[in-house]
Amino acid sequence: MVMSQARLALLDGSTFFTTNGLGDTDMADDGLYFADTRHLSLWRLTLDGAELHLLSYDTPQYYSARIHATLPSVSVGVNPTVSVRRDRIVATGVHEDVVLENYSDEERDLVVELALDADFADIFEVKDDKIGSRRVTVDVDTDTITFGYRNGDFARATKVVFTEPGTLQPTSMRWAVRLPARGTWTTCIDVICSDNDGEHKLRVGHGGFGRLQPDMPQTMQQWLDEAPVLHTVFDPARHAYRHALQDLAALRFHPIQGCVHSVPAAGAPWFMALFGRDSLITAYQALPFHPRLARTTLDALAMVQATQVDDFRDADPGKIPHELRHGELTATGRTPHSPYYGSHDATLLFLILLDEYERWTGDTEAVHRLEPAARAAVAWMQGPADPDGDGYLEYRTRSPQGLANQCWKDSWNSIMFADGRVADPPIATCEIQGYAYDARLRTARLAREFWHDPGLADQLEQEAAALRQRFNTDFWIAERGHFALALDGGKRQVDAATSNIGHLLWSGIVDDEHAEATVALLLDPKMNSGWGVRTMSSADHGYNPIEYHNGTVWPHDTAIIAEGLRRYGHREQAAELGVKLLEAAAAFGYRLPEVFAGFQRKGNKPVEYPTPSSPQAWSAGSVLLVLRTLFGLDVEDGTLRWAARPAGFDGPMRLENVPVRGRRQTVEI
Structure with missing residues (x-):
């Protein structure tokens, strides 16, 4: 199996996130699910408009993954100089760190883009491949995108918060990154889910991956x-x-x-x-x-x-x-x-x-x-x-x-x-x-x-x-x-x-x-x-x-x-x-x-x-x-x-x- 075709599923109770090995959604049933509803139907990271080249991924816990990738232009005989690391934890919602590292003596200009969307499909619709249309609202703030949906008394929302400023659109976040020689660039992303009971607090905070331990009921x-x-x-x-x-x-x-x-x-x-x-x-x-x-x-x-x-x-x-x-x-x-x-x-x-x-x-x-x-x-x-x-x-x-x-x-x-x-x-x-x-x-x-x-x-x-x-x-x-x-x-x-x-x-x-x-x-x-x-x-x-x-x-x-x-x-x-x-x-x-x-x-x-x-x-x-x-x-x-x-x-x-x-x-x- 090609590494990028491997499947990655992280769990925390009734919250689960299914993607390919790169951490991106690429199949019709992929996404972030919370309480039987899909809160993210699209989540795809690209560099300079192209899919990353997956090196490996590891799942230290059932709720966490570390994904290593490099630029999509890597070919046989060419040594990559930029690495991409995605550290992801699912804990009621999602916390993800994206880290770029430049191992060359030259600075690099890169366009990093995250495409994202939410369709709030019911899990039964996704399983049966019969997803109905919904009127989803999108609110864009300085560092936040909020997707919302309501049908009578049923309400759901997905709030995505970014730490690094960039160009925020209703279904994407784009960063123009100047990566210094031997330098590092990092952004942290939080995904917070809401239902009729309100916002469900994300049980992790910003910081190094090794220190991000969710407050699980029992480790x-x-x-x-x-x-x-x-x-x-x-x-x-x-x-x-x-x-x-x-x-x-x-x-x-x-x-x-x-x-x-x-x-x-x-x-x-x-x-x-x-x-x-x-x-x-x-x-x-x-x-x-x-x-x-x-x-x-x-x-x-x-x-x-x-x-x-x-x-x-x-x-x-x-x-x-x-x-x-x-x-x-x-x-x-x-x-x-x-x-x-x-x-x-x-x-x-x-x-x-x-x-x-x-x-x-x-x-x-x-x-x-x-x-x-x-x-x-x-x-x-x-x-x-x-x-x-x-x-x-x-x-x-x-x-x-x-x-x-x-x-x-x-x-x-x-x-x-x-x-x-x-x-x-x-x-x-x-x-x-x-x-x-x-x-x-x-x-x-x-x-x-x-x-x-x-x-x-x-x-x-x-x-x-x-x-x-x-x-x-x-x-x-x-x-x-x-x-x-x-x-x-x-x-x-x-x-x-x-x-x-x-x-x-x-x-x-x-x-x-x-x-x-x-x-x-x-x-x-x-x-x-x-x-x-x-x-x-x-x-x-x-x-x-x-x-x-x-x-x-x-x-x-x-x-x-x-x-x-x-x-x-x-x-x-x-x-x-x-x-x-x-x-x-x-x-x-x-x-x-x-x-x-x-x-x-x-x-x-x-x-x-x-x-x-x-x-x-x-x-x-x-x-x-x-x-x-x-x-x-x-x-x-x-x-x-x-x-x-x-x-x-x-x-x-x-x-x-x-x-x-x-x-x-x-x-x-």
Whole structure:
């Protein structure tokens, strides 16, 4: 890849800046985004009217970059004498230093120009390449350009402030620079974003790049220091672990006003938002490493739990949201993401995480404080989640803009039969029934031990037992030897062989008589690519190794399946699956992408999926869950338990300072 064609993305919560390696916007979706709105659509630096020649760039932190370039006229055999450095920090807004240095004995006259513009496009418009026209105002002052936009009660503004005087136009700043021999020229630029709450102060000031440290909620080093320390000779695990911690740090943000601590966003750049399912699974994955993520995630989601029926947003009382956005389309009611509740599993995962969080932390205060939210979630599970009352949780969108599929595989064609036919709603996917089973048992424990409600506990346990018995009959396809992906609107078994059945092992709903066949299918080469478990068997008609949910490999999916294998006693196979996933991480520079292609393993690297999110929260968390699986970590009766090293795994491996119920422990296998 040509250096200037490399992509650069800097993050600070819901603020992110995507450019090429030079630091310039050059693609239709590039720009500075703040709270789901593009505040800069053009940002391009030129010298003497030409693009710079990129030498290199570095990203010391997820929010900072240092870019080195030189004059565009550099050619083979000609030594450059002028260097250009751009030091950029994203911290609510942007601070950028532009530094020119002359290494010759002659002064140079240069024209430095920054072209800039703002279109205030909604992030959904940019993603869909359907950007509407807006009447953007531009105010030019001595050292400031301010772009503004208002639509009714929705207001946004971008203020750009320059320290060096120049010729300021509505969409450009031009400096005529006389660069002394052996001299330096510098300008500092601040970009400040505003919304309906007013101007959001830029959390950096002018000065040298090394001294510009934003007032982050928690610095990267603090975050790394609080995590357990991994010692291993297995390089993929060691490097992927550190990279995963760094990515999770980068994806922390404050999703709503009043949310004191940060929660994990789903992924960069397009999913820097609160996603119920993604945030809950990520927090679950991170529990033995950073348990606070679970508490803050539970608190944030409880704040936006549905309290009334709203068909446009697929909302029912007690439901945990799917996605929360803050852009113009949402603010003006044109999209339902305020928040949108089209997820049929997030509410169940909320209950699962609350129980698992208490087991690891002993935080009974949170269990009591979140009791009303948990009870509301149970009421939803027992009522609106099962509209026809048949005992299975099924979904069908009521919103004209709702998701057709409201399981984790939420693309329109992800629930299909083995012959490729797409299932008709309402749809009851298998893994959602497993989550419902697990959520009932876990909530029963909370009700009995902490809420002093044995009646509710007994009821939930009875419901779980009945669900398990019926499920193992109604979802089992005897002639194919595996569980159905789902029941469709006609209660027909959707017979494709998919990774969803692996989640059944994680939830514990599978009877012993079906467990071995389930494990065998997941490990069969038709499902197991050698890098991870495919979302669909290569033997089924709908299989496509590069289709989003019908043949690709998702790291979080495979990690959950590995943990399910461990739960059912298949530790060696679970470890093997986890190791393969870590080897895939090594092939991707130790960062697992959101998804990769499902081609059979040949060579040293999986085939990439065309457009994955990266970094992605539950992919980073997958590394942590794999480590939990390898160590065999569980908390039972307040005590941390771990298992012997799995057969076939090269050891030893040690994890120091594991946080367990207010203590720090070390485990070794």
